[in-house]
Amino acid sequence: MKKTTVPFLAILALSACHRVDDPTLQWEQAELAPPIDLPLIVANPQREVFFGDLHIHSSYSFDAYTMGVRAFPEDAYRFARGGQVRHGVGYPVQIDRPLDFAAVSDHSEYLGIARRQAELDDPGKVQETYDEVLATALAGRAWRYLWHFMREGIRSSSAQARERNFGVPELAQASVNAWADIRRAAQVHNAQGRFTTFVAYEWSSMPEDQHLHRVVLYGDDKVPGLPWSSLESENPEDLWKELQRQRDAGHEVIAIPHNSNLSNGLMFSASQHSGEPYTEALAALRRSIEPVVEIYQVKGQSETHPALSPDDTFADFELVEQPVMASAPARETRGSYARDALRLGMEMNHAAGINPYRLGVIGSSDSHNATSPVNEATYHGKLPLLDGTPGIRLGAYSKDVHEQTTMHRWSAMGLAAVWAPENTRSALFAAMNRKETYATSGSRIRLRFFAGDYPDTLIDAADVIEVAYARGVPMGGELHVSHERPPAFLLWASKDPEGANLDRIQVIKAWTDASGQSHEAIYDVAASGDRMRQAGTEPLAPVGNTVDVARATYSNSIGATELRVLWRDPDYQPGQQALYYARVLEIPTPRWSTYDAVTLGVPAPEPGWIQERAVSSAIWLHHEGDDT
Incomplete structure (x- = not known):
């Protein structure tokens, strides 16, 4: 068996904190409350504001499943509509107020494969208890799947990876089936004028642990047969070109960058990915494909930083400057925050008449629990085995743990706010394209x-x-x-x-x-x-x-x-x-x-x-x- 890796040592330490005294673990099985029947919002030519979360993961994301999540896309929409769902740790959770719109955006890399591998290892297992999930993780099984996939599939195209099936023929349909279920759940829960869903996925490029992630969001039901992943290319410019090809084929699609705060300055650079200067054509393509950026989410804010805005007394809000494992090198702030990107765009325009950064803003949670944990009073974390209970979360403040992890710095935020005449896919998508949007840290x-x-x-x-x-x-x-x-x-x-x-x-x-x-x-x-x-x-x-x-x-x-x-x-x-x-x-x-x-x-x-x-x-x- 593969030796337990450093992240699991941190998880073990976190999970031990307040393991018995944590009241969150003292719950009784009961029927989960159903979603709420949401009212019809009549169209308003002067526009209404609608609040939503466009960045939610289910167990089809490899990191979510390996960290204890067992919920499906169906559960994410149930939660967003006011129903109760079961947290990966086991206790029931419910949003304080239903959202107006939501999107399940699972990682396109190895979509659905971690869950399917576990099902093949243990046929018939549908739901695990918290203790079973924890035991699986600490035994190294979950990370064995993850590192196996990464080792076997990285740097090859996703088509090749799917063909090879990581040596397991039964995985051939895992991504296809997961994508079909994501699309089905969005279709079932989309209710004109009452609650809007979007078909989406996350493209998760991470060269040398530098976050270049994007949520890819479709404006209607016309979506490709499978998501495009960073296994095809880690270069964002290749993603933009692929999405433009999809637009040319009749798809309505945008990409939403997130966690630029963890990009080490690469998200908003003055040059192309290759280091060459921007061309006007590439700048125009980026402006078109990426109209908005996510600036508030669980892994910190990306509006600005005190080093970039020393006269802004509110710039130090919910800063996260390193990935989960705090042993990563210090991050470059310039090029990592949205305000800096807006300023850079103006400088590029003055120097060369080119501006790739005409960005609007939104927030979204990046929850991996199939939920939106943006309320401070009822925050239930991003990933069950990392921060799923108060005991685990506050354990992350202990010196022996927080030097290895950053979970104690994570935040209960954020939400996307969109001004649109009605709560429909077409109206909300058009508003995002024209940038009539704002970000909140979770408050409405x-x-x-x-x-x-x-x-x-x-x-x-x-x-x-x-x-x-x-x-x-x-x-x-x-x-x-x-x-x-x-x-x-x-x-x-x-x-x-x-x-x-x-x-x-x-x-x-x-x-x-x-x-x-x-x-x-x-x-x-x-x-x-x-x-x-x-x-x-x-x-x-x-x-x-x-x-x-x-x-x-x-x-x-x-x-x-x-x-x-x-x-x-x-x-x-x-x-x-x-x-x-x-x-x-x-x-x-x-x-x-x-x-x-x-x-x-x-x-x-x-x-x-x-x-x-x-x-x-x-x-x-x-x-x-x-x-x-």
């Missing part, structure tokens, strides 16, 4: 962001949204500016109805100077209470903090339920290449680790609280002569 903040030639009285007008669309552009848009007066930005945020009050709204501006060097600035444009008036020219005062770490509670006695403002850039310069996006912050609330500590009756690790947030897609200013 409602955020509007427009720019245009607006009168100062617009903010109080009864038809404010109608005028905003008619005389300007929403988030993700490009505003054509032909006069010297600065455009007006309309910002309107409402709190999550079941969440925390709002602290402030900020506008992040990026621009290039005459030499082509990019810069950024953060403006506080609206805030709760009387803090904006009191601040004057000084920094805005903190909103305060009501979090009781010992009890994992907070109070909405501070903050605002709604903030809105019509804002003009005080530093506007006519003809300056610039972009703007909005960020909304909640008041402080307890982090998942604080809730876990209360559950276990142990001291809470730091940080004990966080400020949930929403980040909009940018609005670009277009001046005469700027053609990209």
